[in-house]
Amino acid sequence: MLDRAEDEIVGHTAMEITHADERSETENVVANFRIGSQQEYHVEKRYLKKDGSPVWLNVTTTSVPATETSEPFLQAIYINISDRKRAEAALRASEERWRAMFETAPVGITVLDTERRAYLAANAAFQRITGYTGDELRQLTALDVTHEDDRAAAQKRLDTGTIGGQQKRYRRKDGGAIWADVSTFAVPAADNTPAFLGAVIVDITDRKRAEDALRRSEAYLNKVFETMPDGVAIIGGDYRYERVNPVYEDRTGLSCEQIIGMHIADINGVEAFNEVIKPQLDRCFAGENVSYARWSTRFAPGERYHSITYAPLFVSESRRPDAVLAITRDLTEFMQASEALQQAQADLARLNRVMLLDEMAASIAHEVNQPIAAVITNASAGFALARRASAGSRRNAADARPYRPGRHSSGRSHWPHPCPCEENAAASGPLGHQ
Numbered sequence: 001m002l003d004r005a006e007d008e009i010v011g012h013t014a015m016e017i018t019h020a021d022e023r024s025e026t027e028n029v030v031a032n033f034r035i036g037s038q039q040e041y042h043v044e045k046r047y048l049k050k051d052g053s054p055v056w057l058n059v060t061t062t063s064v065p066a067t068e069t070s071e072p073f074l075q076a077i078y079i080n081i082s083d084r085k086r087a088e089a090a091l092r093a094s095e096e097r098w099r100a101m102f103e104t105a106p107v108g109i110t111v112l113d114t115e116r117r118a119y120l121a122a123n124a125a126f127q128r129i130t131g132y133t134g135d136e137l138r139q140l141t142a143l144d145v146t147h148e149d150d151r152a153a154a155q156k157r158l159d160t161g162t163i164g165g166q167q168k169r170y171r172r173k174d175g176g177a178i179w180a181d182v183s184t185f186a187v188p189a190a191d192n193t194p195a196f197l198g199a200v201i202v203d204i205t206d207r208k209r210a211e212d213a214l215r216r217s218e219a220y221l222n223k224v225f226e227t228m229p230d231g232v233a234i235i236g237g238d239y240r241y242e243r244v245n246p247v248y249e250d251r252t253g254l255s256c257e258q259i260i261g262m263h264i265a266d267i268n269g270v271e272a273f274n275e276v277i278k279p280q281l282d283r284c285f286a287g288e289n290v291s292y293a294r295w296s297t298r299f300a301p302g303e304r305y306h307s308i309t310y311a312p313l314f315v316s317e318s319r320r321p322d323a324v325l326a327i328t329r330d331l332t333e334f335m336q337a338s339e340a341l342q343q344a345q346a347d348l349a350r351l352n353r354v355m356l357l358d359e360m361a362a363s364i365a366h367e368v369n370q371p372i373a374a375v376i377t378n379a380s381a382g383f384a385l386a387r388r389a390s391a392g393s394r395r396n397a398a399d400a401r402p403y404r405p406g407r408h409s410s411g412r413s414h415w416p417h418p419c420p421c422e423e424n425a426a427a428s429g430p431l432g433h434q
Contacts, residue, residue, distance in 0.1 A: 043058075061074055108122070110122045126201055147169035147177055179205045180202060180204060232327055243256075287321065306331065310325070312325075313325050
């Protein structure tokens with residue numbers, strides 16, 4: 001046991017081969033034996049081997065009283081228990097590691113009995129998840145903290161003894177709901193412990209919220225894609241259609257199933273693809289946002305004017321876009337209206353010019369008519385003067401004849417009246433102006 005020879009033990013005191021940490025207790029026991037207050041002593045203690053290393057021994061010491069032929073002495077029986085002590089130390093270390101892991105684990109860990117699924121122990125993480133203390137949880141079962149909408153499924157698992165992984169909701173003490181990924185496992189009974197159930201609970205509430213947000217976002221994007229009034233298509237790096245919306249189907253007259261996988265040239269024509277579409281797509285696959293417009297007779301009867309926008313789509317971490325989002329807007333009516341407006345504006349401008357010429361002609365006519373009217377008026381006045389002069393000459397000739405006044409039937413004298421043009425001329429003056 002001590003790796004010592006007999007002569008290295010005989011003649012030495014027990015204190016010399018006792019571990020330093022055990023000597024004080026040993027001295028007290030020996031003193032009790034000497035005064036007779038102790039007759040037997042049992043202890044597990046450490047002794048020192050020859051090389052100084054400790055060895056655990058189970059020691060039973062008995063006081064043997066004196067006889068007629070011998071003095072009283074102490075009798076000791078030693079059993080080497082070093083292996084057991086090492087196993088116990090290893091077990092304690094394992095238990096301490098388990099306890100430390102149990103208490104400090106970032107995920108919830110619980111221990112439940114196999115009958116009622118009542119909590120026997122719950123670590124700090126599970127207490128944070130549920131909002132209950134350890135003492136409160138020991139008064140509850142797994143069903144008590146399960147969300148009411150999930151209790152039926154949980155009860156079924158209990159009834160059938162199902163263990164393994166599942167996703168479920170817990171109802172927190174404050175009323176909130178928590179999503180968790182739960183893995184349940186059975187631990188069989190041991191010599192000193194009954195069988196129990198263990199569970200590892202991971203809080204996945206944030207992940208669930210992110211998944212719900214992602215699903216809503218995808219639903220919104222799909223709705224936008226499907227209901228956009230413009231034709232929308234996703235074009236892969238091989239210039240083939242990967243997805244189109246209903247408007248694009250209507251314009252091409254083909255179903256989505258028919259279009260997906262087709263090459264752009266199959267729908268738009270090889271010449272248009274090589275000369276117009278491909279150069280613009282290549283710019284977009286180089287990372288640019290591209291916009292252009294063109295007239296086309298490919299999709300519908302008659303010529304149609306389309307405004308086209310290409311945007312690069314990056315899905316992977318590649319520096320080259322994985323696909324192109326193509327948005328096509330039919331602006332035919334707008335262009336026709338624009339051309340009609342331009343024609344109307346041109347007609348209006350021409351009409352304005354004609355009206356301006358009419359106004360100029362009227363102005364010129366007015367300016368010309370004024371002097372002509374003056375000339376005519378003056379000429380009329382001249383003719384009037386000439387007539388008056390002629391009439392005066394005739395009166396003078398008549399005055400030279402003997403006067404024979406005549407009378408009308410009214411008894412008044414009759415004198416000749418002047419011509420109305422002569423009166424007008426006299427009133428107007430020599431130039432026809434007052």
